[in-house]
Amino acid sequence: MPRPTHPLLVAVSLAIASSLHAQNAASPDLSDPEVAHVAVTANSIDIDMAKFAQTRTTNGAVKQFAATMITDHTAVNEQAAALAKKLGVTPADNAVSQSLEDGAKQARAALEPLHGKAFDRAYIDREVAYHQAVLDAIDKLLIPTTENADLRQLLTAVRPAVATHLEHAKHLRIELGGTPRASK
Amino acid sequence: MIVWLFLLLGFGRVPQTHTVEIRGMEFHPAALTAAVGDTVVWINRDIVPHTATAKGSAGWDTGSLVASQSGRYVVRHNGVLHYACTFHPTMHGTLTVR
Numbered sequence A: 001m002p003r004p005t006h007p008l009l010v011a012v013s014l015a016i017a018s019s020l021h022a023q024n025a026a027s028p029d030l031s032d033p034e035v036a037h038v039a040v041t042a043n044s045i046d047i048d049m050a051k052f053a054q055t056r057t058t059n060g061a062v063k064q065f066a067a068t069m070i071t072d073h074t075a076v077n078e079q080a081a082a083l084a085k086k087l088g089v090t091p092a093d094n095a096v097s098q099s100l101e102d103g104a105k106q107a108r109a110a111l112e113p114l115h116g117k118a119f120d121r122a123y124i125d126r127e128v129a130y131h132q133a134v135l136d137a138i139d140k141l142l143i144p145t146t147e148n149a150d151l152r153q154l155l156t157a158v159r160p161a162v163a164t165h166l167e168h169a170k171h172l173r174i175e176l177g178g179t180p181r182a183s184k
Numbered sequence B: 001m002i003v004w005l006f007l008l009l010g011f012g013r014v015p016q017t018h019t020v021e022i023r024g025m026e027f028h029p030a031a032l033t034a035a036v037g038d039t040v041v042w043i044n045r046d047i048v049p050h051t052a053t054a055k056g057s058a059g060w061d062t063g064s065l066v067a068s069q070s071g072r073y074v075v076r077h078n079g080v081l082h083y084a085c086t087f088h089p090t091m092h093g094t095l096t097v098r
């Protein structure tokens, strides 16, 4: 695995690594209610960050990106909620969700003092890193550990959207100039 | 004989409907060929909303298509028309009209 440089990547990678380690030790991995909780948390974090970005940025392309993040991650969470209801699953908090929340708090604190171009660059840097981390989590943790076929299907359906957001963020980051922070 | 001539000249052509499926954050097919008078239908098979929006002024915009929703355009002009999703700039398609 390439060495992550972003705190959030580190947090998610650690959570993934410990879970994979647990798998190797034949301990129980994430349950389906926990996978559902991770999915909903991951979406909600990006929605909240986008809402914050919309209050801060004056760049049209960044505003449009944030609007897409709100729309898409809201649509995914609605699907996740509908599926959880259908399956009678109550999402359960867990270490991976908590590491995501902690990473989000740190990211928000880092963005708080920034304005203008510095804010736009830092926000989009963060979105690149975040979507990469979520993509890794989907591939290495969530899909492999999900036992329910419907939940796995939802995760599989969501994956291309996350990959597209990552590409969108990368393009946008180049347009914003300067040196990307998490360039990998 | 006259009917045959009309068909040969294209006057008797019945307008067709072409369907472009939007799934996995892509247009399928991404390149479509149609004739003036044909209808193109875009149907969104994804969870997230998309649009099919022509670039330039002489075009169309389906507006936001939520999951399972479709939008249509009756082809009016010859040429190669490029379109994209306004929400996801990485999504592109072309409509060739002849």
Ligand SMILES: [Cu+2]
Pocket: B049, B050, B051, B085, B086, B087, B088, B091
């Ligand atoms: Cu789209």
